[in-house]
Amino acid sequence: MGGFSIDRRSAIVGAGGAVLSGLASAQAAARAGGGTSGSASRPNILWLVSEDNNPFIGAYGDKIAHTPNIDRLAREGVLYRNAYSNAPVCAPTRFAILTGIYPESCGPAHQMRAKAHLPSQLRTYPEHLRSAGYFCSNNHKTDYNCDVEPERIWSDQGKTAHWRDRPDRNQPFMSVFNYMTTHESRLLTPVTGRVGPEDVRVPRYLPDTDGIRGDYATYYNLMEKMDAQVGQQLAELEEDGLDEDTIVFYYSDNGGSLPRSKRYCYDEGLRCALIVRFPEKWKHLAPGAPGSEVRAPVSFVDLVPTVLSLAGLAVPGTMQGSAFLGESAKAAQPYAFGMRNRMDERYDFVRTVTDGRYRYIRNYLPHLPAVQYQAFAWLARGYQDWDRAFRAGRLDALQSRAFEPRPAIEFYDLESDPDQLSNLAEDPGQQGRISEMSAALDAHMLRINDNGFIPEGLGLMGWAESRVPGAYPLQDIMQLAAMAAQGDPANLVLLGENMEHDHPVMRYWAAKGCAILGAAARANEERILTVMRGDDVPQLRVAAAEAAARIGHEEEAADILGALMAQSECEWVRLQAINVLTLMGEAARPALPEIKAAAESDTVYYRNAARYLSAVLDGTYDPAMEIFEWDRIMKHPKPGGE
Template sequence: MKFSRVLMIVCFLNIFSALGQSNSKPNVLFIFVDDLRPELGAYGNEIIKTPNIDRLASEGSVFKRHYVQVPTCGASRYSILTGTLPQSREHLSNEAIRMFISGEPETNRPETFIHQLRRNGYFTVGIGKVSHYIDGLYGYEESSKNAPPELPYSWDKNLFNAGKWEDGWDAFFAYADGSSRITKERNVKPYENGDVDDDGYPDGLSAKLALEQIDSLANRDEPFFLGIGFFKPHLPFNAPKKYWNMYDEAEISTTASPFIPENVNLASLHDSPEFNRYKLGDEHPVLNRPASEEYAKKVRHAYYAAVSYTDAQIGKLIDKLKSKGLDENTIVVLWGDHGWQLGDHQVWGKHTLFERALKSPLIIKAPSIKKQERDVEEIVSSIDIYPTLMELCEVKMPYETQGRSMVNLMSKKNNDRNWQENAYGYFNNGITVRVPRYRYTKYFRDEQPVIELYDHKNDPNENKNIAAERPKLVNKLDKVLEEGNTGLYSNNN
């Protein structure tokens, strides 16, 4: 009886704590995940173990065809944070935020959507890799002491616990013994199953920090924005052994696109330099020497384990929101910064304009929308997230962007039938546009062919370029592509 009474009091305290916040605007928990393919239960993968992300998906909207603008970390994050398409070659670099935001004076134009929320009454907290740099601006092998912030005006608090790895970059490439790819001078494997608990790798420490912050934020009067950036499944594919042990390698399939696509120049692909940077890898696959099936399965196994590890950390955050009575007034966004080719077209990495590199997960739970559309099939882009959040948070867009609010797509009652379905991607001297049936790509280079066309109805894995067979369609789609050419390229390049 006494226990029941204590439990009831705790529940009431949590409810009153949540009600103590201003209910005029929702809180936001934004989860940034590095190198996450839409390889999740909610996206139809029956082997991978992602129960917590799947639980979030069951309560929100799953965007089945979401595309990033640039298939590399820093540039993709610049696009989502500003809601803009790349305007120059420099916007395609991992240094985009450093070049165009960091160190600049504060102006009327907010540096990010987080800055705009902060200006409109939100208390903002960042943990881990939200932008590109983790704990200040410094190079991989430089000192982190006195490093200036990458986003000087977006955060009320910007936190990171590097643990035994001591700084952000060593934590980013961490191994369980406290070493990193950097300290080991790349003499490491691209995977590890460490005999440690969740806190034995940095993402566990980030989750712990986030739980502490939720406890603190629940007692504040103003709404909060909590952004947390998890490293995994970025290389190295390291995770505690218990997540590795979830899988039977024999049950893991390899890619449905194991060969270089027909009618494609090798310049559209690459020799997986990021993956092969790990000198002790069992194999070093390149385009003319693909990985063996045995090694391909092992690497996928490691990737899956890293995803399951991240999923477990996400589950802790969702459970904490509910325990504090915050889940009914907190928007939760899960976003992958780009895809990753796990041997698809003989590539191990991102940095291409193919579907696997540009397509990533996007899940949004918005409590204010009482009947959310479970599966959103329309094509959307990362730049659409900024205006969507502003509408959900009842904050004015500070400037016009190419992005569009997806709120109507998320509502069963107000589904947007006029939504224009195209998503642009930029990299490797090329531009691509994804429309409902096709992917059309145009390169500005000497190597031929420079035009690629894939029919996703008949060839969902992009195994054959049919541009030469469909000249009229190429002409039509070229006009759509040019609408997204923001000045990066011209036919004279």
């Protein structure tokens, strides 16, 4: 067995300790056609993908996790110690996994729940593999954040899709199985099991409450259930006699779903598990012996080039990731890059880079708190407890930090400070490393033509649109946005001049810079009011209204934002307007009629934002109130109601 565990074909232990023996072998043989894959030149590839989890896994050193099947996979394969999603949420990350392209390179794929246009020259990995003779099945989540039609790109797509449905048992396959068991939504119904609330460690940035402890315990117990599903899939592979022909990947699609993880550019939002097992037949493709680990950072945008490389296919030059296995494998990359822009109904703009030891974070909108109310996230008791404690003044400085404005730059030593509490951005001893990582991030953003600076809804956004020569002067925009984020009054003159720039994105970031400065931007009052009252790009009027409100023109800003909500045909302009009104708090009251009308909208994020703000202004808001309406957006049943 070439060093692999001798129990490769032994029974697999499930979550409850029961032994998973043969799983309907006669039926399996009938479906699979019996026997092993006849492909001698290309491996089968199996992806086992779990939802919303950090490495709460024994093989990664978690002492209370019970994940025997994933642990076994790690003993028999190669564990990637520093694996990262490209966004701390599913849809943008799944765009990257499908295409090998960063989502922010093909806007609006970088926004959570959007529909980017994928040009024909950017083929998806199942299309590449099917052209080479592979049978490709996906069971069953898609969520690709673009206009790709899943039924067109997959050989078999849906809840029953399986390698066993390939018409020829000798045909190589690429099969994907997605497990919703650990999805954020599953936290909403407490799950008892091996781990209890008293067993967990509450990170220092969270208050120690029953709700938070309960969510952590539920999460561990869901991880155990998901591990059993992984074991069952491996058992099916072995029963079909395909394990010696198949390279198996296990990974999670993004970081965890506990407070300050999913949606946030800290390690707990971006760091994932990744394990790859190679059978004896394909061990020459492995980067190390069974049970070894790789510490160099890898990123999920690298998965597509890697799969094509393992299949012996050329990696298209349009793909921005790098193969880390197979014939086309590149040298280890020094960094992994991450991002966030809009998450559901809330806007933000963060870019980050890590080498596995240090994390550099750039907040382009530092006047916003990292944690803003989001209707879906607040269904969880942990977020409710955290919010309630903050509003009651019961949090200490570390626990309340997430609800307050941020520094433009954050820098953390992940080895000595895994919870990322001590910002080393001003540490003299770290300035060389910070400069190096900042430069690497800038170079990356330019290389991929980052669309994140374009306000949502502006026609300039998109793979083709933003690449028209002269249409999107990214380097100039990046310099202005970085200056805006500094919040330095010394930049007032330049910000004011750029509010009259010919390019709308330059005007936008000049207005945002004035909003970040707040009252200190009063010297640019005339220009701010001119843009707010009459710019022909409504997104710029919203940005200028935010700046105007912060220099003392709250009533006029609220009136203009309310009018944009009532009159704009663009849902993103309306959403941007209500986000600014939310930041204004009580000063948003003149727009209350428009806010009340928006609370009845059919547009889910707009409606959720309006219902929250309406409750705040009415004095009826409570963190436990269910603003989110499950059945109007989610495609799977509400937990507990299945």
